[in-house]
Amino acid sequence: MVDKIYNVLFICTGNSARSIVAEGLLNQLGNGRFRAYSAGSHPTGRVNAYALRELARYGIPTDGFRSKSWDEFSRDGAPALDFVFTVCDKAAGEACPVWPGQPMTAHWGVPDPAAMEGTDERKLQAIRDTAITLKRRIELILSLPTSKLDNVALHKAVRDIGQQ
DSSP states (O other): OOOOOEEEEEEESSOSSHHHHHHHHHHHHTTTSEEEEEEESSOOSSOOHHHHHHHHHTTOOOTTOOOOBGGGGSSTTOOOOSEEEEOSHHHHTSOOOOOTTOOEEEEOOOOOGGGOOSOHHHHHHHHHHHHHHHHHHHHHHHHSOGGGSOHHHHHHHHHHHTTO
């Protein structure tokens, strides 16, 4: 029997850095158990170059990432989502579309590395800090015995991960 593959959407306002990094990391670390996507409420239309550099550092191919609207995931034919995680505070406060299938939602906020000003080194460190935080949270969700938890326990666990 094939285990369920969980579809996860990471949301950030601009869909240029945090949500892109989370998408790449979960697809890499999820070993086929999870399929990650990312989107933004107001996408910038471009992916942050430092985010792509960081994904490459983890050995993740960087082609195919794009900044896109969350509207793509509320349309007919969109993947049925199991989880929707906001990774920025601004997106967490916005009215989200109605997601087909009523996925579990949680806020996994992290500071915006794309807003970092200063030297290239500071910008790169900001995206690295973001990736480290998101990687830890992703490792925690991957360690959950998802098939053994009821919906209430699973929802609590994914919300608690965002508080760590």
